[in-house]
Amino acid sequence: MEKQVMVKNIDQVARQRNFLLLLVIVSVFSVAALSLKLITTEAKVILAPGLNQEVWTSDKGVSISYLEETSAMYLPLLLV
Helix, strand or coil: CHHHHHHHHHHHHHHHHHHHHHHHHHHHHHHHHHHHHHHHCCCCCCCCCCCCCCCCECCCCECHHHHHHHHHHHHHHHHC
């Protein structure tokens, strides 16, 4: 009887180990893929005084928040 319980426990522990090993392998590949994506992505951070939102620019265009922030910064100058 004890031998059957011991074998059952060993099987259960082996299944848990295999499941956790699979999760670790998937996690490693996910981290590797995200690292490669971050390495190949070229990002520029714009830090200008008075910005309230995060903005970005690229060769293809600018973010909407960049347009909002710059228009809010220059609009009072035009109205004077």
